[in-house]
Amino acid sequence: MLFNSFEFLLFFPIVCIVYYAIPSLKWRNMFLLVASYYFYMNWEPVYALLLLASTGITYLASIGIEKYESRKKGILFFSIIANLSILFFFKYFNWAADNITSLMQLAGVSIHIPEFKVLLPVGISFYIFQALGYSIDVYYKSVKVERNFFTYALFVSFFPQLVAGPIERSTNLLQQFHEKHKFNDEQAIKGITMMLWGYFLKLVIADNLAIFVDSIYNSLDTQTAGGNALVASIFFCFQLYGDFAGYSYIAIGSAAVMGYKLMDNFLRPYFFSVSIQDFWKRNHISLTTWFMDYVYYPLVGSSTSQKWWCFCIFFTFFLSGFWHGANWTYVVCFSIFGIYLVVCILKEKWQKKFEKEHHLKKKEWWLWLNRMVTFFLVMLALIFFRANHIGDGLTVVKRIFTDLSGIKVINSHPKEIIFLVLLFIIEYAIEYKKTSFVQKHFLAFYTVSSIILTLIIFIYGKFGQNEFIYFQF
Amino acid sequence: MRQFLKYITIYLGVIIVSLIGHAVAVDLSGWSDNVYKRIRSSGEKSLIIGTSRAGQAIRPDIINEKLEKYDLYLPIYNFSFNVYLSPYGEVYYNAIKKKLSKEKYNNGLFILSVNPYGLSTESMLDKDQLREKNNSLAEIFNFSRPNFMYIWKNAGETFKNDPNVKLNDNGWLEITIPMDSASVEKRIIRMKKKYSKFCFHKSQYRLKWLTKTISFLKQKGTVFLVRIPASSYWLEYENKFWPEFEKEISKIAETENVDYISFKDKFGHYKTTDGHHLYKEDGAIFTSELCDSIKTRLKTSKEKAANK
Numbered sequence: 192m193l194f195n196s197f198e199f200l201l202f203f204p205i206v207c208i209v210y211y212a213i214p215s216l217k218w219r220n221m222f223l224l225v226a227s228y229y230f231y232m233n234w235e236p237v238y239a240l241l242l243l244a245s246t247g248i249t250y251l252a253s254i255g256i257e258k259y260e261s262r263k264k265g266i267l268f269f270s271i272i273a274n275l276s277i278l279f280f281f282k283y284f285n286w287a288a289d290n291i292t293s294l295m296q297l298a299g300v301s302i303h304i305p306e307f308k309v310l311l312p313v314g315i316s317f318y319i320f321q322a323l324g325y326s327i328d329v330y331y332k333s334v335k336v337e338r339n340f341f342t343y344a345l346f347v348s349f350f351p352q353l354v355a356g357p358i359e360r361s362t363n364l365l366q367q368f369h370e371k372h373k374f375n376d377e378q379a380i381k382g383i384t385m386m387l388w389g390y391f392l393k394l395v396i397a398d399n400l401a402i403f404v405d406s407i408y409n410s411l412d413t414q415t416a417g418g419n420a421l422v423a424s425i426f427f428c429f430q431l432y433g434d435f436a437g438y439s440y441i442a443i444g445s446a447a448v449m450g451y452k453l454m455d456n457f458l459r460p461y462f463f464s465v466s467i468q469d470f471w472k473r474n475h476i477s478l479t480t481w482f483m484d485y486v487y488y489p490l491v492g493s494s495t496s497q498k499w500w501c502f503c504i505f506f507t508f509f510l511s512g513f514w515h516g517a518n519w520t521y522v523v524c525f526s527i528f529g530i531y532l533v534v535c536i537l538k539e540k541w542q543k544k545f546e547k548e549h550h551l552k553k554k555e556w557w558l559w560l561n562r563m564v565t566f567f568l569v570m571l572a573l574i575f576f577r578a579n580h581i582g583d584g585l586t587v588v589k590r591i592f593t594d595l596s597g598i599k600v601i602n603s604h605p606k607e608i609i610f611l612v613l614l615f616i617i618e619y620a621i622e623y624k625k626t627s628f629v630q631k632h633f634l635a636f637y638t639v640s641s642i643i644l645t646l647i648i649f650i651y652g653k654f655g656q657n658e659f660i661y662f663q664f
Numbered sequence: 665m666r667q668f669l670k671y672i673t674i675y676l677g678v679i680i681v682s683l684i685g686h687a688v689a690v691d692l693s694g695w696s697d698n699v700y701k702r703i704r705s706s707g708e709k710s711l712i713i714g715t716s717r718a719g720q721a722i723r724p725d726i727i728n729e730k731l732e733k734y735d736l737y738l739p740i741y742n743f744s745f746n747v748y749l750s751p752y753g754e755v756y757y758n759a760i761k762k763k764l765s766k767e768k769y770n771n772g773l774f775i776l777s778v779n780p781y782g783l784s785t786e787s788m789l790d791k792d793q794l795r796e797k798n799n800s801l802a803e804i805f806n807f808s809r810p811n812f813m814y815i816w817k818n819a820g821e822t823f824k825n826d827p828n829v830k831l832n833d834n835g836w837l838e839i840t841i842p843m844d845s846a847s848v849e850k851r852i853i854r855m856k857k858k859y860s861k862f863c864f865h866k867s868q869y870r871l872k873w874l875t876k877t878i879s880f881l882k883q884k885g886t887v888f889l890v891r892i893p894a895s896s897y898w899l900e901y902e903n904k905f906w907p908e909f910e911k912e913i914s915k916i917a918e919t920e921n922v923d924y925i926s927f928k929d930k931f932g933h934y935k936t937t938d939g940h941h942l943y944k945e946d947g948a949i950f951t952s953e954l955c956d957s958i959k960t961r962l963k964t965s966k967e968k969a970a971n972k
Contacts, residue, residue: 376667638671642678649683649819 192233194441195394195654202230207448216371220345223449227350231314238312241277246347248273249322250340253329257336270326274319281312286517314354316514320481322347325361327485334361342368349451351442355435357456357477364453372450380637382447387644389440394652396610397433400426401653403604404577411583417594420587422604427577428570429611432461435475459618461569465561467531470569482511501536505529515576520584524575531568606651683816690822691810696831697821699800702743704809707765709737710885712744712835713877714777715751717892719744721942722775723951724834730955734962736773737885742835744777749799751782752874759801760877764884772885775954776877777892778913778924780906783871784864794869838944839937851938856897864905871916878920886965888958889917889924892950895939896932923961925954 192198206226213219232239252270256263279287288304295302325346328334337343346365352358407423439456446453460474471479487507491500505526512525551557571588578584620626629636691704698719712722719742728739743750743763750756764772786795796802804813815822830838841847881887891913893899902909910928917924927950934946942950 374665374668376665376671379668380671634667634671638674641671641675645675645679646682649816650823651820654817 192230194438195390198233202226203445210449211374216369219371220342220368223350224341224345224348227345227348227353230350231348231353234313235310238310241281241312241315242318242348243344245274245277245319245322246344249326249347250337250343252326253336254338256326256329263330267326267330271323274323278315278319280307281309281315283513283517317356317358318347318353320478320514321358324358324481324485325365328361334365337361337365349446351446351451352453355438355442356475357439357442357454358481359453359477364451367451375450377633378450379448380634382444384637384641384644385444385447386441387444387641387648389437389442389444390648390652391437391644392433392440392614393437394648394654395433396614397430397437398653399610399651400430400433400607403607404430408577408579408583408587411586417590417592420590421595424570424574424577424587424591426604426607428461428566428573429614431573431576432457459622461566462615462618463562463622464565464569465558466535466565467528467568468535470565471528471532478511478514482507482514486510497536501533504532504536508532518580520575520578520581523581523584524572527572527575531572610651684812686819686822687810687812687815690815695822695825697818697826698829698831698837699745699749700811700814700818701831701833702745702763702835703759703800703804703807703814704811706763706807708741708743708763709765709767709769710740710773711760711763711881712740712742712775712777713750713756713760714744714775714890714892715779715782716744716746716837717779717894717941718742718775718777718890719746719835719837720839720937720944721892721947721950722777722890722954723836723944723948725836726948726951727773727775727955730952731773731958734959735771737769737771738773739834740773740775742837744835744837745801747781748795749801751784751794751796752870752877753794753796754873755794755796755799755802757873757877757880761880762807770883770885772881773958774881774885774887775958776874776881776887776889778874778889779891780866780902780909781864783867783874784906785867785870786862786864839941840944841937843935843937843943848937852895852897855938855940859901866906871912875916875920878916878922882920882922886962887920887922888961889913889922890954891924891926891928892942893927893930893933894941895936897939899928899931925957925961927954 192202206223209222210219213222228239228242231242249270252266255266259266285306288306292302292304325334325337325343329336337346343365345368346359346361349359349364404423404427407419408427411420436457443453443456454477456475456477458473458476460470464470464473487503490503490506494500506529508525508529509522512522515521515525546552546557574587575581575584578587712718712724712727714722722742722744724740724742731738741763743760750759800814800817803817804811828839828841830840832838841851878887878889891910910926913926914924930950934950935943936946937943
């Protein structure tokens with residue numbers, strides 16, 4: 192069931208009404224668990240077994256970790272291997288087989304690895320990482336073991352964030368299932384408005400930009416001018432943002448209506464990041480922090496070697512490229528980000544000194560210059576995220592740097608420009624906290640905002656039921 | 665709870681009133697894209713059926729005039745859309761049923777345009793992957809006026825008006841665009857590029873539904889299959905991916921005991937806007953010639969019936 196489907200618009204209010212009508216916490220959680228599995232099984236019912244398997248493995252492993260202190264490392268290792276094996280088989284096996292076959296052929300050896308015709312289970316990368324995060328938290332005693340299987344299963348399968356995040360931490364979400372949430376007017380109103388904002392980002396921004404982006408990236412040929420490639424690459428940044436942040440806002444908003452607080456996943460990364468480090472503190476926060484907490488920091492340990500930090504950060508982002516999908520383009524994209532971050536580490540001292548000497552830190556023009564440079568660097572990396580293969584990505588980069596003909600942005604894409612300007616204005620107001628009037632006129636603001644967003648979505652939204660980009664992960 | 669109820673009441677109230685008001689205003693203003701006017705009414709008794717070639721080439725007003733004296737339920741309505749919305753299949757079949765009057769009659773006139781695209785799928789897909797599966801005709805439950813569902817799904821389009829395109833009340837799609845050779849050539853190149861991306865395959869599914877459509881419509885009147893001409897290039901293109909097209913359609917016509925009027929020999933004879941679609945003036949000429957063919961066949965049928 193897609194968030195941007197008629198079925199979800201029916202499903203969600205019914206779930207909320209029934210949820211609040213149930214007086215007992217235990218039965219509320221059971222109901223939410225059933226609703227979450229129903230939500231997931233709307234795609235491919237049999238894949239709910241995988242969700243259940245991952246849940247079961249990590250549940251039992253966590254109990255084992257707590258009970259058998261001396262063997263906890265081995266149990267954690269088993270939990271990680273078992274879950275990553277499920278992920279590998281369904282997401283990477285065929286791709287790995289193709290690559291091995293190609294490599295062996297290059298070496299003059301002919302082998303045949305059978306292909307498995309399996310559909311990629313929606314959300315597998317998200318819920319497996321969420322479940323693994325819990326096991327690791329139990330290992331490090333950051334969280335108490337959840338003994339109630341149904342409560343734990345709800346944590347893994349909670350429908351607002353099940354298929355495309357945010358990847359929640361047990362320290363945040365799991366404990367919320369032990370509290371009975373009373374209906375809160377303000378939270379519900381904010382939640383619905385946030386959902387509408389998410390629909391705006393997805394249906395108006397992302398799906399409108401996708402038309403031009405797809406027309407360029409899906410037919411790159413000698414006719415594609417560099418100007419068009421540049422515009423498409425810029426648009427793609429916002430398409431990706433609109434799509435993914437849109438989903439996150441719908442997830443966070445729908446959870447808020449039911450009284451749950453999910454973590455922020457996006458904090459205006461494209462317009463306001465002053466560096467690549469800042470970008471990754473604002474963009475897909477749940478995944479970045481997952482990799483930082485469970486890969487980077489354990490790798491770095493107590494080392495003070497800058498070289499080691501550089502290696503670790505590059506390796507962490509290199510790995511996160513694989514998380515995104517079975518395609519070398521994602522690995523290249525995130526390796527580029529890894530390189531950017533290595534450069535950031537290396538130039539950090541020098542930059543701080545430079546900014547201090549010239550009193551640049553709080554100067555607006557300096558901030559905006561950094562934001563533009565950061566955006567450009569991000570855009571270059573994301574070319575490979577969108578490209579169908581590495582060759583296409585290189586073609587786009589080459590055209591951008593060698594031929595900027597063909598740019599007719601405002602004439603050719605007036606609607607898209609207006610949407611992006613509107614997005615900028617709203618994010619600017621939030622970033623610079625020009626929102627004091629919101630609390631003063633709470634009901635009026637949220638009512639008018641909801642109405643305006645809904646009407647814009649109706650007029651300009653694309654209702655072809657386009658899937659969210661991150662569903663393929 | 666009070667604050668939330670206030671919020672949701674005002675929100676839903678404004679939205680519902682806006683949407684209904686917008687839909688009514690759009691309908692009353694006479695707005696239509698290529699689809700809307702055709703799906704906001706039903707109760708027709710005679711139809712022109714097919715894809716965009718039929719939608720633009722066959723003029724209902726000329727048919728009504730030329731076949732007035734025959735015992736046919738006129739006026740006829742052009743219920744042809746395009747190759748995405750109305751290839752032959754279950755979706756189009758159901759839409760035709762919704763469009764027709766529920767009364768019992770048997771002197772309707774049904775002109776079914778046949779061309780390879782309307783009887784193909786784009787690749788070797790099974791019927792679950794058919795291009796019309798999620799389109800307007802599949803999703804709209806009834807042909808009411810205003811058609812709220814259609815207007816709400818296409819709300820953004822209702823603020824646009826293409827001066828070159830007019831969907832007449834009789835369903836004929838009238839295109840008025842520059843017909844100088846440079847403009848036509850540009851459109852021809854665009855059309856060829858568009859079709860070069862497709863890989864059409866003859867579809868047994870669509871042929872089956874063509875037969876079902878014929879069988880259903882035969883109960884309500886006289887059915888003619890018509891192959892509308894285009895430019896010579898398209899005949900070559902169509903012959904390439906479906907060389908036996910004429911033979912197979914003739915066989916279906918014979919089996920179903922209906923007439924097949926093929927204008928295959930007239931490809932390249934009329935002016936087209938883009939190689940594919942007849943220009944409106946040539947559509948008038950073509951429709952007139954079609955009517956002459958229909959008259960001949962009606963006369964022959966009458967004589968045969970009389971001799972029996």
